Amino acid sequence: MGNVLTxxxxxxxxxxxTLLIVSIVIFVAVNLLPGDFAQNILGQGATPEAVASIRKDxxxxxxxxTRYFDWLGGVLRGDLGSSFAQANFASFTGTDSxxxxxxxxxxxxxxxxxxxxxxxxxxxxxxxxxxGVLAALYRNSVFDxxxxxxxxxxxxSPEFFxxxxxxxxxxxxxxxxxxxxxxxxxxxFSERLQKSLLPALTLTLVVTAxxxxxxxxxxxxxxxxxxIEMARLKxxxxxxxxxxxxxxxxxxxIINVIALNLAYLITGVVVVEVVFVYPGIGxxxxxxxxIRDIPVVQAxxxxxxxxxxxxxxTADIMSILSNPRLRHPK
Amino acid sequence: xxGISRRGLLKTGVAAGVLGLSGMPLRAQTRGGKLTxxxxxxxxxxxxxxxxxxxxxxxxxxxxxxxxCLTEVAADGSLKGELAESWEASADAKTWxxxxxxxxxxxxxxxxxxxxxxxxxxxxLGEESKSAAKPIVEAITDMKKITDHQVQFTLAAxxxxxxxxxxxxxxxxxxxxxIEEGIANGIGTGLYQVKSFDxxxxxVATRYADHxxxxxxxxxxxxxxxxxxxxxxxxxxxxxxxxxxxxRIDFKTExxxxxxxxxxxxxxxxxxxxxxxxxxxxxxFDDVNVRRALKYGIxxxxxxxxxxxxHGQVGNDTPIGPANQYYAGxxxxxxxxxxxxxxxxxxxxLDSIDIDLSASNAAFEGAVDAAQLFxxxxxxxxxxxxxxxxxxxxxxxxxxxxxxxxxxxxxxRATEDWMxxxxxxxxVPWNDSQWDQPRFQELLLSAxxxxxxxxxxxxxxxxxxxxxxxxxxxxxMFANYVQAVNNRIxxxxxxxxxxQMDNARMAERWSxx
Numbered sequence: 001m002g003n004v005l006t007x008x009x010x011x012x013x014x015x016x017x018t019l020l021i022v023s024i025v026i027f028v029a030v031n032l033l034p035g036d037f038a039q040n041i042l043g044q045g046a047t048p049e050a051v052a053s054i055r056k057d058x059x060x061x062x063x064x065x066t067r068y069f070d071w072l073g074g075v076l077r078g079d080l081g082s083s084f085a086q087a088n089f090a091s092f093t094g095t096d097s098x099x100x101x102x103x104x105x106x107x108x109x110x111x112x113x114x115x116x117x118x119x120x121x122x123x124x125x126x127x128x129x130x131x132g133v134l135a136a137l138y139r140n141s142v143f144d145x146x147x148x149x150x151x152x153x154x155x156x157s158p159e160f161f162x163x164x165x166x167x168x169x170x171x172x173x174x175x176x177x178x179x180x181x182x183x184x185x186x187x188x189f190s191e192r193l194q195k196s197l198l199p200a201l202t203l204t205l206v207v208t209a210x211x212x213x214x215x216x217x218x219x220x221x222x223x224x225x226x227x228i229e230m231a232r233l234k235x236x237x238x239x240x241x242x243x244x245x246x247x248x249x250x251x252x253x254i255i256n257v258i259a260l261n262l263a264y265l266i267t268g269v270v271v272v273e274v275v276f277v278y279p280g281i282g283x284x285x286x287x288x289x290x291i292r293d294i295p296v297v298q299a300x301x302x303x304x305x306x307x308x309x310x311x312x313x314t315a316d317i318m319s320i321l322s323n324p325r326l327r328h329p330k
Numbered sequence: 331x332x333g334i335s336r337r338g339l340l341k342t343g344v345a346a347g348v349l350g351l352s353g354m355p356l357r358a359q360t361r362g363g364k365l366t367x368x369x370x371x372x373x374x375x376x377x378x379x380x381x382x383x384x385x386x387x388x389x390x391x392x393x394x395x396x397x398x399c400l401t402e403v404a405a406d407g408s409l410k411g412e413l414a415e416s417w418e419a420s421a422d423a424k425t426w427x428x429x430x431x432x433x434x435x436x437x438x439x440x441x442x443x444x445x446x447x448x449x450x451x452x453x454x455l456g457e458e459s460k461s462a463a464k465p466i467v468e469a470i471t472d473m474k475k476i477t478d479h480q481v482q483f484t485l486a487a488x489x490x491x492x493x494x495x496x497x498x499x500x501x502x503x504x505x506x507x508x509i510e511e512g513i514a515n516g517i518g519t520g521l522y523q524v525k526s527f528d529x530x531x532x533x534v535a536t537r538y539a540d541h542x543x544x545x546x547x548x549x550x551x552x553x554x555x556x557x558x559x560x561x562x563x564x565x566x567x568x569x570x571x572x573x574x575x576x577x578r579i580d581f582k583t584e585x586x587x588x589x590x591x592x593x594x595x596x597x598x599x600x601x602x603x604x605x606x607x608x609x610x611x612x613x614x615f616d617d618v619n620v621r622r623a624l625k626y627g628i629x630x631x632x633x634x635x636x637x638x639x640x641h642g643q644v645g646n647d648t649p650i651g652p653a654n655q656y657y658a659g660x661x662x663x664x665x666x667x668x669x670x671x672x673x674x675x676x677x678x679x680l681d682s683i684d685i686d687l688s689a690s691n692a693a694f695e696g697a698v699d700a701a702q703l704f705x706x707x708x709x710x711x712x713x714x715x716x717x718x719x720x721x722x723x724x725x726x727x728x729x730x731x732x733x734x735x736x737x738x739x740x741x742x743r744a745t746e747d748w749m750x751x752x753x754x755x756x757x758v759p760w761n762d763s764q765w766d767q768p769r770f771q772e773l774l775l776s777a778x779x780x781x782x783x784x785x786x787x788x789x790x791x792x793x794x795x796x797x798x799x800x801x802x803x804x805x806x807m808f809a810n811y812v813q814a815v816n817n818r819i820x821x822x823x824x825x826x827x828x829x830q831m832d833n834a835r836m837a838e839r840w841s842x843x
Contacts, residue, residue: 035724050460051727083374105374108528164562171570180368180563180572182556184532277558277567279531287374287530 004320004327008313015309022305023075023298027068030294036060037084037292058084071298080106081295083288102299106281110303112183113280117265119193119200120207125258128208132215132254137242139220151209163202163275170198181276199276203269207261214257218250252319259315267304361545363842364552365819367831368564368573372557374530378516380502381454381461386577386830387557391533393499394834395553396437397518400428400447400496400503403744403833405826407653409494413442413503413519423488423779428496430479434542436505436512437523444475449506463500465751465758488779490786491745499834521548521838532556535837549841568593574816575840577830581639587814597812599643600827601651601742601749603805604694606687606704607762608735610802614685615734618800619678624685625798626674627708629666630806636703637696641812645805648794649740649749652808653827656746656790664798671711682712688729692722693737694809701737704806731762738762739809744828746790747778754797763802770796818843 038054055061059070074081080102131151135144154162171179181195219242222228231245232238270282281300288296320326371385380397383389393399402412411417414428434442451473454461461467472484485492495501503519504512511517516524521543522535533555537548556573558564561580567573569590579587579595587593608615608624615621630644643652646664650657675683689701698719705715720729720736729736743749751758755774756766770793777789797803811830815821820843826833832840 034721035727039724039727053460167566167570171566175570178572179566179570180556180558182532184526184528186526274560275563277556277560277563279528284374284530291373291375293374 004317007320008317011309011313011316015306015313018309019302019305022301023072024068026298026301027064027071027294030289030292030297031064033289033292035292037294071295075302080299083296084291084293102295105296106284106299106303108185109279109281109284112278113266113269113282115183115192116196116199116203116269116278116280117262119196120203120265121262123200124204124207124261125211127204128211129215129254131208132212133219133242133247135212135216136219136223136246137238139216144216147212151205151212154205155207155209159202159206159269159271160275162205163199163272166198166202166205167275170201179276181278183279196278199269199272199278202272202276203265207264210261211254211257215250215254218253219246222246222249248322251322255318255322256312256315259311263308263311266307359549359820359841360843361549361841362551363549364554365550365575365837365840365842366554366556366573367575367577367836368556368558368567369577369831370557370559370561370564371577372530372559376529377513378524378527379513380500380504381459381463383499384462386834387533387555389499389829390831390834390836391527391535391555392502392516392518394831395522395533395535395555395837396516396520396524397502397504398520399498399501400430401493403494403497403826403828405822405824405832405839407655407744407826407828409497412497413447414493414496417493419490419492419781421781423490423492423781424485426483426485426492427476428481428483428493430481431542432479434519435540436517436519437538438505438508438511438517440505440508442503442505442519443478444481445506446503447481448473448475449509450502450504453504453509454501461500463498466495466498466501487775489747490777490779490781491747494745495748497744499829522550522553525552530557543838547838550837553837568814568816571816574819575813575831575836577811577813579812579814581641581812584639584812592817593814594817595812595814596821596825596832597641597810598825598827599651599808599810600653600829601649601740601744601808602811603645603649603651603740603742603808604637604697604700605645605649605738605740605762606701606735606804606806607730607738608802608804609733609764610766611764612734614678614683615802617678619674620680620683621800621802623671623674623678623683623711623713624708624804625664626667626671627711627713628704628804628806629707630664631666632703632707633700633806637700638807638809641810643808643810645807646794646798647801647803647805648797649742649753649803649805650746650790650794651742653742653744654746654749656787658791658794661791661794661798666707668707668711671708671713675712680712682714684714684716685735686716686718686733688718688720688733688736690720690722690725690729690737692720692725693730694739697737700806731760741829746793747774750774750793751778753803754801765802767796767800770800815840 037058038051038060059067071081083102083105131147135147138144167179170177177198178195179198181199183192183195223246228241228245231241269280270286273280273282285300369387369390372387376388378392380392383392398412400412400414402410404410413431413434415431417426417428419426430444436442451467454463454467469485469489470483471486474482476482505517516527521538521541523538525534525536527533535553537551541548558567564576565580565583568576587595610616625647634640634642634644644663646661687701689697691697701717705717708715730738743752753760753762754765755761756771773789773793777786780786811827813831819840821832821840826835
């Protein structure tokens with residue numbers, strides 16, 4: 001097991017390095033955009049004096065390198081800084097009483113995003129693995145073809161299109177589910193679940209094809225192996241052969257694909273959030289880029305990057321654990 | 331009667347009631363129930379600080395629901411007292427005495443009085459202040475508390491519109507000594523008190539039990555405003571009955587909303603206008619003949635038809651619209667006439683002219699298309715417009731007020747003087763044409779201090795004529811406010827046209843049908 005531990009530590013260190021690089025790239029990219037927070041918040045009213053006054057309040061008049069290291073220092077101490085959007089509001093009153101930290105601002109949104117990702121994963125993962133196993137079992141049958149065509153068409157359509165199709169059938173023509181997913185704090189769990197169902201179904205359509213096809217391919221790949229032939233010769237039923245003998249050995253690639261899709265669910269669902277007015281982190285991220293609220297943008301990027309790194313790490317470890325040859329290397 | 335455009339009326343007949351019923355008593359309104367509205371214009375930067383408000387979501391939440399101003403513009407455009415009961419001016423319109431309503435309490439129980447007025451106004455002052463209402467409050471040289479319920483303002487120069495200015499949605503009344511708390515938690519004197527507020531997401535407020543407006547306004551038990559910035563999502567929410575009203579409907583899907591018998595569409599023409607300002611201190615726009623050639627080279631009706639899809643009214647190069655008191659609606663309309671454009675170019679000593687026009691859809695939806703229409707129509711008159719497409723990011727910082735000829739929009743102002751002193755007075759920062767015409771500036775000052783309504787009408791009419799003939803801003807169209815409401819909710823026959831959603835006061839004026 002020592003081997004696994006070393007790998008985890010190595011990967012965590014590499015992950016931290018990646019996060020650092022991501023933060024530099026984002027900082028540079030945001031600074032390259034035309035306009036800054038002061039100009040954006042003032043809009044039509046951006047007189048030079050007002051812009052300068054806001055820049056001074058927020059420290060935007062400092063050179064970029066200084067600002068970057070100030071921010072980095074804060075992050076290392078666990079302080080993500082104050083959102084410009086809310087800092088601006090505080091500077092009007094001359095105090096910080098109303099100022100929200102970036103963490104305060106992101107936490108509820110991130111919780112919403114995780115909730116949606118979880119609901120989606122609970123539907124999508126069992127569904128796609130079942131479909132994949134069945135498709136492998138009845139490969140080249142009508143069922144296999146139908147499952148492939150359906151999932152491939154849904155993954156090939158843009159997300160907003162899938163969302164509108166679902167809204168049309170499940171909210172407008174048959175008012176079963178609400179088209180508005182404006183969940184908020186203090187909402188009963190059942191209501192929250194009901195409101196999140198349409199976006200979760202949309203996302204399910206988006207991620208199913210990938211996982212299902214990987215399951216199918218990984219299993220079919222193994223079906224030519226001698227030990228599967230042995231199992232068949234023993235007279236086991238095809239279902240048992242696949243579930244008991246093929247699936248455990250096909251887990252590694254399936255876990256990897258699931259991890260990738262989970263990361264996508266955390267980081268890439270802004271279109272779905274906009275269509276359903278779901279208050280997730282994606283919308284906050286886009287809003288923050290629009291107004292150049294750099295602390296929030298940076299924090300979101302770090303979270304996204306960390307989600308990818310951690311999920312990939314988890315996937316690697318689980319593939320190792322699922323493979324006795326890797327678990328007990330000679 | 332000015333509340334709706336002729337075109338809108340003919341096309342829809344929706345507000346036919348407006349014709350005869352303005353000013354008549356309202357139908358009996360039922361108390362209770364809930365209003366849920368899906369509104370655009372929400373941001374994660376939103377707060378209860380009135381000084382920062384600029385778009386519908388917060389204007390409807392603060393000005394229209396949780397907070398009050400000293401005065402209020404009624405749906406028919408007249409001015410009435412809100413927290414001020416009455417007011418009087420000295421003969422030179424320089425000293426104004428406001429009598430405040432008694433027995434009013436803030437949502438935290440604090441009594442409302444003169445100190446609150448003075449402190450709430452002072453919020454907008456100070457060198458560091460970024461308040462959009464700073465110019466209004468700066469004009470007050472002295473604020474005096476006479477009694478607990480009487481305040482006297484002394485202005486630097488006479489201003490007959492001063493009570494109107496006090497209805498500005500930035501100038502909300504906060505509790506004195508607790509302004510920070512008031513901003514953090516939304517403590518006002520409005521009809522509803524905040525239950526929960528999540529910036530850029532949602533605002534919920536419940537009826538404040540002993541409100542001074544009593545049974546005459548604020549008929550709902552609860553108000554919920556949901557931030558829906560996406561057009562399609564807003565429409566879906568209305569179509570599926572999850573919200574009762576939405577603002578800014580998408581003209582392309584308007585027919586779908588009209589086909590739904592459970593919904594109705596409200597359309598009003600207000601002061602919102604789209605414009606093309608030119609810097610009149612820069613050649614060639616310093617020559618009035620070039621400006622006139624452009625005025626005749628633009629096809630206004632075509633723009634209303636193609637850019638606004640009919641939801642608007644042609645403009646006459648003045649920012650004074652149908653929601654203004656002294657709107658000169660009968661003034662002769664500038665019309666598309668390439669021959670006249672050629673004639674004026676000749677007057678300027680030119681056969682043809684090449685002009686760059688900077689445009690971006692940040693100025694208004696369809697600005698680039700409008701610029702291209704302008705290009706096509708002006709070419710016939712010898713004006714060759716080159717449309718320069720500018721990035722939307724930083725448009726207001728890098729293009730507007732900087733490029734000699736660009737696209738722009740204004741939401742308009744409740745009074746003539748307010749609009750003119752914001753964007754047409756010589757030397758003000760937002761004078762986006764750098765225009766300075768002596769007669770106009772003279773009239774501006776005299777009309778401001780004039781208390782006689784007939785004389786003011788004369789002066790403002792002349793000013794609108796000067797703008798039409800000489801001004802540096804092309805205003806080809808006024809854009810309607812178009813919103814949709816579920817028939818579950820009833821609204822008065824006269825809908826305010828100063829701002830979207832019944833002047834953002836649907837929480838106050840509407841009720842469950």
